[in-house]
Amino acid sequence: MDLAGKRVLVVGAGVSGQAVCEFLQAKQARVTLTDARTREQMGQVADQLSRRGINLILGAYPTVSQESYDLLVVSPGVPLTVAPVAQAAASGVPVLGELELAYHFARAPIVAITGTNGKTTTTSLIGQMFREAGYKTLVAGNIGLPLVSEIENYTADDIVVAEVSSFQLETTRHFSPKVAVILNITPDHLDRHGSMEEYIRAKAQIFARQKPTDWVVLNYDDPNTRELAGDCPSRVIFFSRRHILERGSFVQDGKIMVADQSGPREITGVDSLRIPGSHNLENALAAVAAGHVMGLAPADIARTLGRFTGVAHRLEYVATLNGVDYVNDSKGTNPDAAIKALDAYDVPIVLIAGGKNKGVSFQEFAEKIKEKVRVLITVGIHGYQIEEAAREQGFTNIFPARDYPHAVQLAYEQARPGEVVLLSPACTSWDMFKNFEERGELFKKLVLELKDKA
Structure with missing residues (x-):
């Protein structure tokens, strides 16, 4: 993606939008940032952006057409129904999100995690697994650090672990992680997506463009998630807290197990987990499945499970x-x-x-x-x-x-x-x-x- 000289409108001046502006400037794009908030409401942030040479249109949105912009990047918190996004779609101006933009510059394999609940805990756990196994690992995305800020610092020998939300996924066009994890899907964000069907459709974008050699990790105990298996173009591995699986991660006799074509093997005891609650056991099982298909050794997985103490603001x-x-x-x-x-x-x-x-x-x-x-x-x-x-x-x-x-x-x-x-x-x-x-x-x-x- 050649961005030099391109006229790019960034919609939304939150953390993601600011990171996108900095990235685009480094690529020598001509950047305009717009936000519904006024300059007074944005305060020092607006002043800092202006000093960096970013053109600001605040308090109202500009009109978007092919004559005015070559590309529009929309922040996750901005509904796709706002005027500039709708105008871009109608006039043929490409619309991307920060996640999609970052993906175009990614070289490292990506393990992406979504779901209604448990994303941050599972993302942090998987990230710690890879770090403790010796990989240079980026943990970013919806977890707080925009992916675009660091994505170019990681090579094919490294790992990117990304938390991705339905808001980010609904603006993807090419995004295709090596491993896609869907933890669960329960009613949420219906004020944005309009219906449960649309919410599920947004979540399913995480695997929509995967290759047959890629993997998707699905919750066997969650019907909305399990039923997506038939739509996956990649290989499916399940995790389950309630069932013993022929292929996947599960619990048997108080032990966390993982099974593949070689048969089942023990990872560690459930009582070794330091994060409380049955939902965190499910998060751990999802992490085990993701680590397993990426080739992490059972001992490495077990070591991290016994050390991980959770994330801030979650129990x-x-x-x-x-x-x-x-x-x-x-x-x-x-x-x-x-x-x-x-x-x-x-x-x-x-x-x-x-x-x-x-x-x-x-x-x-x-x-x-x-x-x-x-x-x-x-x-x-x-x-x-x-x-x-x-x-x-x-x-x-x-x-x-x-x-x-x-x-x-x-x-x-x-x-x-x-x-x-x-x-x-x-x-x-x-x-x-x-x-x-x-x-x-x-x-x-x-x-x-x-x-x-x-």
């Missing part, structure tokens, strides 16, 4: 106050993720939940709340929807909170020794925060302040 232990454990699961941004978090504990839970709903039902979440939660504290713009769903299930021990300081204080007052205070919102953070990281950091700060006072 992250914060502190113990008065015999109560406080756990940050701010990354639980949908009901299915929060259900998995609740299932990770076998003690009574004081749950803090709420935020911005993504157009999904809270019914199953409410059923799990009735089963596992002793006290529910709701917060955020759609916290009332979780409260209503819980009351429909006959659960009434609910305390609405004004904000996060109030929510943490309520949890502190209500929790009893031996219980867990769990932040697992089942919603996005966008009503009150920039992202789930900011939400989780505030929760941790508030908890540690309480500990200092205790």
Whole structure:
């Protein structure tokens, strides 16, 4: 892809958009960055971009045609329905996402991970597996570091492990990882994709252009994922927490196993895992399958499984106050993720939940709340929807909170020794925060302040 002299419009000035601009400038493209926010709203970021020589069109989008631009790169958080993207598609201007752009310059084999839940944990685990096995490894993508920022620093002898979202996948045209992993598919982002069918279609783009010699790792226990096997142009390997497989990774007699044409072999004991919950066992099984098909030795896989302690904001232990454990699961941004978090504990839970709903039902979440939660504290713009769903299930021990300081204080007052205070919102953070990281950091700060006072 020759970008020198090309007129490129980048839509969206978030972390991904800024990284794309820097990459395009290095390729001597003529870069314009546009964002719906005004210069005042963007503040210092706009000033920094201007100083780097990037043309900015802020507060309103420019009109896109073949006469004005040669290429449009859209950031993942920007819906494909916005005017410049729609105009580009209608006028024949190519539309790419950052993931697709990075792929055109990739030399290293890519292991790509998607799914509704567990992406970041599994991506981090697989990345650590390859690093500890001696590979120069890039861990990037939706996990926080844009792929385009580092992709050219890795050769065919290295490994790229990429977390990819449905938003990134829906703008791919050639993206084809060596190994594609789909962890699970449950209702999420329906406000963006419009239907479950479209959401699944976006996820399936991860393997759509693979070669017959490539691999796709699928969750045998998840019907939406298992049924994709018939559409895969590549080789399929399953993982299962509930079934013993002839080919794939699975659990047998408390052992994590992997089987191929040579038969089954033991990797390690389930009890050696340091990440809690059955969902994390599934994440580990997916990582085992991916590592196995890429040729990692069982001993290397087992070593990392015994060392990996998880990622920030995902069932992250914060502190113990008065015999109560406080756990940050701010990354639980949908009901299915929060259900998995609740299932990770076998003690009574004081749950803090709420935020911005993504157009999904809270019914199953409410059923799990009735089963596992002793006290529910709701917060955020759609916290009332979780409260209503819980009351429909006959659960009434609910305390609405004004904000996060109030929510943490309520949890502190209500929790009893031996219980867990769990932040697992089942919603996005966008009503009150920039992202789930900011939400989780505030929760941790508030908890540690309480500990200092205790």
